[in-house]
Amino acid sequence: MSICKIYSLLFFSLFIISFLIGLNFLFKEFNFFFEFNFYNFNSFSFEMVLYFDWMSLLFLSFVFFISSMVIFYSEEYMSGDLNLNRFIMLVVLFVISMMLMIISPNLISILMGWDGLGLVSYCLVIYYQNVKSFNSGMLTVLSNRIGDVMLIISIAWMLNFGSWNFIYYIEYFNELKFLGIMILIAGLTKSAQIPFSSWLPAAMAAPTPVSALVHSSTLVTAGVYLLIRFNILILNYSSVLLFISLMTMFMAGLSANFENDLKKIIALSTLSQLGMMMMILSIGEIKLAFFHLLIHALFKALLFMCAGNIIHLMMNNQDIRFMGGLVNKLPLTMVYFNVSNLSLCGLPFLSGFYSKDLIIEFYSLNFNLFIYLFMYISLGLTVSYSFRLFYYSLLGDYNFNSMNMIKEELNSMTYSMGFMFIMVLFSGSLMNWLMFYVPVIFFIPSFMKFLVLIFIFLGIYIGIEMSKIKFFFSLFSENFLKINNFMFMWNLPFLSTFGINFIFLKLGGKFSKFFDQGWFEYFGSQNLFNVLNSNSIYMQGFMKNNLKIYLMLMLIWIIILFIYMF
Numbered sequence: 001m002s003i004c005k006i007y008s009l010l011f012f013s014l015f016i017i018s019f020l021i022g023l024n025f026l027f028k029e030f031n032f033f034f035e036f037n038f039y040n041f042n043s044f045s046f047e048m049v050l051y052f053d054w055m056s057l058l059f060l061s062f063v064f065f066i067s068s069m070v071i072f073y074s075e076e077y078m079s080g081d082l083n084l085n086r087f088i089m090l091v092v093l094f095v096i097s098m099m100l101m102i103i104s105p106n107l108i109s110i111l112m113g114w115d116g117l118g119l120v121s122y123c124l125v126i127y128y129q130n131v132k133s134f135n136s137g138m139l140t141v142l143s144n145r146i147g148d149v150m151l152i153i154s155i156a157w158m159l160n161f162g163s164w165n166f167i168y169y170i171e172y173f174n175e176l177k178f179l180g181i182m183i184l185i186a187g188l189t190k191s192a193q194i195p196f197s198s199w200l201p202a203a204m205a206a207p208t209p210v211s212a213l214v215h216s217s218t219l220v221t222a223g224v225y226l227l228i229r230f231n232i233l234i235l236n237y238s239s240v241l242l243f244i245s246l247m248t249m250f251m252a253g254l255s256a257n258f259e260n261d262l263k264k265i266i267a268l269s270t271l272s273q274l275g276m277m278m279m280i281l282s283i284g285e286i287k288l289a290f291f292h293l294l295i296h297a298l299f300k301a302l303l304f305m306c307a308g309n310i311i312h313l314m315m316n317n318q319d320i321r322f323m324g325g326l327v328n329k330l331p332l333t334m335v336y337f338n339v340s341n342l343s344l345c346g347l348p349f350l351s352g353f354y355s356k357d358l359i360i361e362f363y364s365l366n367f368n369l370f371i372y373l374f375m376y377i378s379l380g381l382t383v384s385y386s387f388r389l390f391y392y393s394l395l396g397d398y399n400f401n402s403m404n405m406i407k408e409e410l411n412s413m414t415y416s417m418g419f420m421f422i423m424v425l426f427s428g429s430l431m432n433w434l435m436f437y438v439p440v441i442f443f444i445p446s447f448m449k450f451l452v453l454i455f456i457f458l459g460i461y462i463g464i465e466m467s468k469i470k471f472f473f474s475l476f477s478e479n480f481l482k483i484n485n486f487m488f489m490w491n492l493p494f495l496s497t498f499g500i501n502f503i504f505l506k507l508g509g510k511f512s513k514f515f516d517q518g519w520f521e522y523f524g525s526q527n528l529f530n531v532l533n534s535n536s537i538y539m540q541g542f543m544k545n546n547l548k549i550y551l552m553l554m555l556i557w558i559i560i561l562f563i564y565m566f
Contacts, residue, residue: 003088004075011068011095015061022057023434030054049165051105055290059102059225062294065423066217066301067095069416073305074209076412077312087127091213094120098218102225105167107155114151114190114222118144121219124210125203136205139497143199147189147223150182157182170232180233183226184241187234191223191274193248198493200271204263208308211263216270216304217297224277224293228286235284242282246374249275251490253381257388257466258487262307262318265389268489269344270300272382279375280359288362291435292355295428299343299352302420306337309417310393313407320392327394329406332414334394336421341390343424345383345456351428360452361442376455383459384466391467 024030032052039046071091078084097116104110118141126137157179158164169176192200203215214220227234234241252271259265273296281289310326310333311318327334343352346360356379363375521527542549 002075003085004071007088007092008068008072011064011071015064015068018057018064019061021052022054022061025052025057026054026434043162044159045163046108047106047165048104048109049106050103051167052103055228056102058294059290060099062297063095063098063102063218066297066420067091067213069420070209070213070301070305073212073308073413073416074207077209077308078207087207090120090123090127091210094124094214094218098222101222105165105229107151107158107164107166110226111148111151111155114186114226115148117190117219117222118148121203121206121214124214125206127207127210128205133205135497136199136202140199140203143192143196143496144189146196147186150186150189154179154182154186166230170230176233177236180230180236183230184234184237187223187227187230187278188244189223190226191220191278192271193223193244193275193278194251195492195496197248197251197271197489198496201259201264201267201489202493204261204267208263208304208311211267212301212304212308215267216300220270220274221277221293221297224274224281224289227278227281228290228293231281231284231286234281238282238284241278242371245275245278245282246371246378247275248272249279249378250374250381251492253378253385254487255489256385257381257463259385260319260321262311262320262323262389263304265320265385266300266303266307269303269382269385270296272378273300273344275378276356276359280362285362287435288355288358291431292359294431295351295355298420298427299340299424302336302340302417302424303344305413305417305420306333306340309333309409309411309413310337312413313409320389323393324395326406330409333409333417336414336417338390338394339421340424341386343428345386345459346379346452349429351424351426354428354432357452358440361444361448364444364448364451365442376451379452380455380459380462383456384463387460387463388467391464 025032030053034050034052036048037045038048071088074084074088074091078087081087094117097113097120099113100116101110101113104113121144122137122141125140126133155164158166161169163169166176166179189196200215200220204211206214249272252268252275256265256268256272259268273292277289277292277296280292310323310330313330313333314323317323339350343350346353346356348357360375360379363372
């Protein structure tokens with residue numbers, strides 16, 4: 001057996017075990033602590049703690065399931081790669097880091113998992129060794145570094161309490177306000193909220209199986225999971241989190257409608273859904289956010305896997321404008337792709353509907369008009385870019401491509417996609433029945449109930465209209481280019497790359513000119529030598545046996561003495 005099949009089977013068996021144990025913990029309301037004491041130092045004890053409850057076990061099971069499918073999928077997708085074993089080992093390392101982060105209530109072991117995620121994701125983003133991948137990798141790792149620093153500051157701060165196990169002190173949240181800020185910033189960086197959003201689309205330079213695992217269900221949701229665990233501390237800053245997440249959701253939806261790269265569109269939709277999770281977290285609805293996190297992980301992983309299959313069979317082409325009529329050549333992939341796309345839109349009775357509809361109806365209860373309107377516009381934008389993608393991939397003609405350019409889809413990748421597809425169909429209702437003992441029902445006016453459908457149909461109309469835009473339209477003219485650049489993530493990629501580099505490079509140039517080659521040069525070593533040299537020559541001339549100078553000095557000395565005496 002190949003290394004892919006071995007790890008795929010291992011993770012699949014771990015998925016079944018952790019899922020069943022998680023259900024047992026959920027029904028019986030078990031919480032298990034395992035504490036290993038390493039050493040004591042005065043009153044301070046350093047211990048490794050593992051915390052198992054239904055939430056951590058269910059999340060673990062979903063991570064294991066997605067990683068098993070992705071590793072099985074990778075065998076064919078990466079078949080031309082000479083370093084396949086290295087790639088699989090990196091993915092396995094990634095899953096281990098995620099495991100460590102999920103099951104630890106100790107800030108040190110959280111940091112180990114957190115940093116492991118950052119390091120391995122950097123190695124995976126720069127996997128195709130070219131300049132674009134390198135730049136994307138640097139942007140990813142440096143953005144996430146901010147969150148790492150915040151966690152390190154939190155670790156230092158927690159020493160005031162004598163232990164790093166924050167779960168013991170969570171009731172004293174008034175004393176832990178500073179810790180709440182640190183954890184909030186860490187969560188925002190890892191989950192790519194504004195102003196740290198630009199790394200998520202850039203990280204699409206990684207191989208597609210990596211995107212399916214890393215940038216849909218594990219790395220980006222680590223920030224959301226951290227905020228779920230620290231939720232009582234975050235409630236002090238709920239209005240800030242609400243505003244940031246709402247803006248992220250709106251910005252990502254708007255940007256995805258102007259993007260033409262298949263993987264970047266899916267990455268921006270991930271960003272939009274992360275905004276939605278953060279938005280529901282800002283009012284303390286932990287269970288609902290966790291529910292959406294699990295469901296989203298499944299359909300987003302399937303979307304990435306389908307996108308990878310399309311790219312693989314279309315000779316590594318990623319531009320959606322070159323696609324069209326794919327249903328004739330790739331019928332199975334298109335079924336999987338569009339069902340997961342409709343699940344993302346929240347089509348009734350697909351898995352995404354169960355979590356998204358709950359969140360939207362929850363926000364219909366008691367929020368102001370600004371938040372309400374922006375959330376519905378963001379929902380419409382989600383449907384809009386989904387149907388734009390739907391039109392470009394499924395319908396349409398062979399845009400600039402001949403039919404013979406697309407390979408047949410008889411491959412083992414469809415097996416793992418089939419497993420994911422079954423989960424996408426049934427997981428929403430299944431997890432809804434399992435997680436909520438009492439069915440969650442909201443009684444709101446009928447126009448509010450129908451408002452969701454109105455915005456969905458509006459989104460469908462806008463998406464199909466936008467998909468008719470051709471190359472020769474004035475939309476692609478130079479006049480529109482600046483607006484188009486702004487629409488793509490509100491200049492955030494520019495601000496977080498050149499925006500940061502340019503300021504410091506310009507400052508560095510000025511410092512070099514004015515200080516190193518200017519004042520420092522004048523008052524520094526070179527000029528000091530010249531001054532001392534000219535002064536010493538002058539003094540030498542002064543000290544030569546010149547009788548007139550000696551007589552003058554003697555006279556001055558006598559005058560001073562007389563003045564002093566009288």
